Amino acid sequence: MKDNPALLDNSGEHLDLLLATSEIGIWELDAVTGTALRNLRHDRIFGYDSLLPHWSAEIFLKHVVEEDRERVNALLTASLNDRKSWSFETRIQRADGVDRWISAKGMPKFSDKGEITKFIGHVIDITETKQNEDRLRLLSNELNHRVSNTFTIMNAMIRQTSKKNDTVEQFANTLVERLAALSRSNKVLIAKEAERSSLSEILKMQMDVFADWQTRISVTGNTSVWFSGEASEALAMIFHELLTNALKHGALSVAAGKVSVSITSVGRECHIRWAESDGPTVAAERSTGIGSTILQNSLRDEGTVKLDFAPQGLICDIVIKDSFQRETSDKPTPAATRTREQGLGGVSFSGQRILVIEDDPIIGLDIADILxxxxxxxxxxxxxVANALEAMREIPDAALLDVNLGHETTDAIALQLSELSVPFLILSGQDRSDLGSAYNGASIISKPFREQDLVNELYRIVC
Known part of the structure; x- marks a missing residue:
């Protein structure tokens, strides 16, 4: 195939088109005079609307953020001394104060005698690419954490459900239902952004499973409310527990029973009331199990759930609030199906006060019961963190820490425990390299964990 002379003659026009559409900033520096030529895109990358009268390496380095400046200067110096090309990525601060990422490349040009005559190069704004990389890294870490947490929740459900059922069939049915609810709540989180936090989507997802009873459940108020991913997941589990309880013991267990769900907005808070009526009389004395714990603790710091076992029917008031501060922490009642100090392998923690910090209520209930x-x-x-630090006024003998508590970490707790010489375990789905210096030297129990591994490791550091 022969070259087309007409096309080659127009190569300059094609180069201009390429530069215009790719938004590449190009520059050329005369090695003798120090005169720097650039296109307009070059200076705009650094935040200038028009070409500056003068440009230099010093001006460029002033735009490089202080943390990267020494590294970039060393790279440029080494490249010039070695008479080689250079390539690097760095953060800059534009003239308007906005931080951006750039990719910079350059090379020297030589005369026939081997002397450097000029330098040429280009810069590209890669901020969007870097933001996408950060987002993917964040999503990957979140996915690893969520998968580990999900398996840990499943283990806790198996252990706790086995204590509340008399037959294998009851155990299997209850477990399958709870795992299905967990699966549906996960679908809420991976759906489109507009759907994943929609109250209407959460209600529909749970009530579709109970289709035969939908005519006896009335929903009033605005269901087009959006929640965070964590709150959406928690609400899915809450409504599953309420529906299941209503069918087994509450209003939906008899033909005349009804349930009303009302949604109201108070400021930036969303108030949801689940009210059962015309069902069996609710017993005044009730034991606390995993279902009640899920209801009361699932929203963590993003809201509250209050249960009123009124004789005429259960009333559950759910508040999703803007504030993430929580005043109290509910402590679940330990299960009575095994005696204290029984345990696997004869391990006993008798006389030991153990601090447990875990943001997932199901996992927290399970750990408390195990201990x-x-x-x-x-x-x-x-x-x-605030509640845990308050509790540490009475110094524990040991502690078990989840690293991430939603919007905060347990770094401050780990540091205080270290200062008090209190041994602690880390319970986390994270890679060890992701842990901060506050956790240095502590043993890690990875999620999901085996009950015996947790007990043995804790016994090792306490006894």
Missing amino acids: ETRGATVSGPFTS
């Missing part, structure tokens, strides 16, 4: 059946006095489980 209390072995004689420990459990402080918690706490879902916020």
Whole structure:
């Protein structure tokens, strides 16, 4: 195939088109005079609307953020001394104060005698690419954490559900229902942004499973309310527990029973009331199980759930609030199906006060039960740093820390425990390299964990 002379003659026009559409900033520096030529795009990348009368390496380095300046200067100096090309990425601060990322490349040009005559190069704004990389990294870390947490929740459900059912069939049915609810709540989180936090989508997803009873459930108020991913997941589990309880023991267990769900907005808070009527009389004395714990603790620091076991029917008031501060932490009642100090392998924590910090209520309930059946006095489980630090006024003998508590970490707790010489375990789905210096030297129990591994490792550091 022969070259087309006409096309080659127009190569300059094609180059101009390429530069215009790719938004590449180009520059050329005369090695003798120090005169720098640039196109307009070059200076605009650095925040100038028009070409500056003068440009230099010093001006460029002033735009490089202070943390990167020494590294970039060393790269440029080494490249010039070695008479080689250079290529690097760095953060800059534009003339208008906006931080951006750029990719910079350059090379020297030589005369026939081997002397450097000029330098040429280009810069490209890669901020969007870097933001996408950060987002993917964040999503990857979140996915790893969520998968680990999900399996840990499943383990907790299996252990706790086995204590509340008399037959294998009852156990299997209850477990399958709860795992299905967990699966549906996960679908809320991976759906489109507009749907994943929609109250109407959450209600529909749960009520579709209970289609035969939908005519006896009335929903009033605005269901077009959006929630965070964590609150959406929690609400999905809450409505599953309410529906299941209503069918087994509450209003929907008899033909005349009804349920009303009302939604109101108070400021930036969303108030949801679940009210059962015309069902069996509610018993005044009730034991606390995993279902009640899910209802009361699922929203963590993003809201509250209050249960009123009124004789005429259960009333559940749910508040999703703007504030993430929580005043108290509910402590679940330990299960009575195993005696204290029984435990696997004969391990006992009798006389030991153990602090537990875990933001997932199901996992927290499970850990507390595991420790209390072995004689420990459990402080918690706490879902916020503030509550845990308050509880540490009475110094524990040991602690078990989840690293991430929603919008905060347990770094401050780990540091205080270290200062008090209190041994602690880390319970986390994160990679060890992601943990901060506050956790240095502490043993890690990875999620999901085996009950015996948790007990043995805790016993090792306490006894």
